[in-house]
Amino acid sequence: MDNQITEKDVKNSWLYYYIVCEMGISYERLQALGFTVAMIPILEKLYPNKEDLKQALKRHLVFYNTEAVYGAPINGIVIAMEEQKAKGADIEDDAITGIKTGLMGPMAGIGDSIDWATLKPIIFGLAVTLSTNGSIIGALFMLLLPLIQIVVGRKLAAYGYRAGQASIREILNSGHIKTLILGASTLGLFMMGALSSTYVKLSTPITFSFGDANRPFVLQDVINSIIPGLLPLIAVFGIYWWLLKKNQNFTMIMILIVTISIGGSFIGLF
Template structure:
């Protein structure tokens, strides 16, 4: 009897998991809709698994497609964990487990926010600035690798992370991320990633934001007062630091309005140069 039960068990293979992974990863930032954001590509990515698990039940296929069309949005790299959990739950349901539509939808809804926060903190605030900072000097020297290098390394690294997460989450099932979120160590990882990201942004600002004043004053006796020398005595790099903090505080107050920020920088640079201030 045990052998018969094992034979009748519906099991996803690497083929279905791979298809799910690649469909979502290649389209998660391309298929967003204003109404449901990433739900369209998430649903499409689940189709290979749904066809395999519910091959003999078209009604279940339709219901599965409907529940995965519910609103969904998260960070693409770390969000692969939700795919793995969804695959595991669909597999359990197909094998007779008492898992309703709301259970699968609730797990996805409950995890997409926390995992988006983790992904943004680690991937976008730490990994991306670190990779870019490595290749900026190469780009300044005119090498094409300064542009291609970050793209290749970032893609390979994030794909590797996502592939590991979807497989691990599928293996461990719905309890995998729950245990991770309850573990205090994840907060330490996020904090460390934020610190690293801020360090990299500080290093980039100090290295590549160059502002100096050419102003000079001639005083009696033939002496010349150079404004930049006085500023350097107060604190080296005070003008770049001031500019960075002004932009930072503007973004905190008004949000990332990049068009306004860039336009203001260009206008201040032109006016400052014309007046001899910068």
């Protein structure tokens, strides 16, 4: 089997991802399923051995979320890394996962600012103007946004693949692969910490009164004065401890979170 990856393969893989990335989304993995499905044709080329293919698919089923168009270089870089790994390069799974996790936040910020905060309002505003004047072009004008996104995304994915090939080859030749893994993992931890502080919301309404003349003692204010976000941090570390020490039964974890949340709310703890 010819396992040579071409830029056409990279562009087609990204286009597939662009179409399916918002399908099958969940809070546990977000776009991971769409990313993995789009990678299947690439991985099948690189890993003819079924066991190797299975391991490659599993390492891409972890949490992933970014802006699809300006996150396209990540797709290209990951494909370049998988290609080098398939050829026997000493690239660990953590390095690939770390690159994805570390870059998804910055790329999402760029993409959201350009695509959804700038380009979309301009194009849709012009489309509305044309439509209100009775022109059918207004409806067709809205298709300009996905067309621009597809052109830009395909080019960025190919650019990421070329840049990934060059940089990975240089890193491998210099023997700095451990530095890459450490840097990618560290950046990934920072991003996951930022995501946790953004998405995990937890506070307590508990107050104590010490006489009518005194101000009530608000527990949440005291916690915020010591360490803001302490309760969400405890929740995140509690879930991490469970995953590390107990098991990775995500259904059980979700049931526990819902049960504790409802129970805590019922008794006035949260």
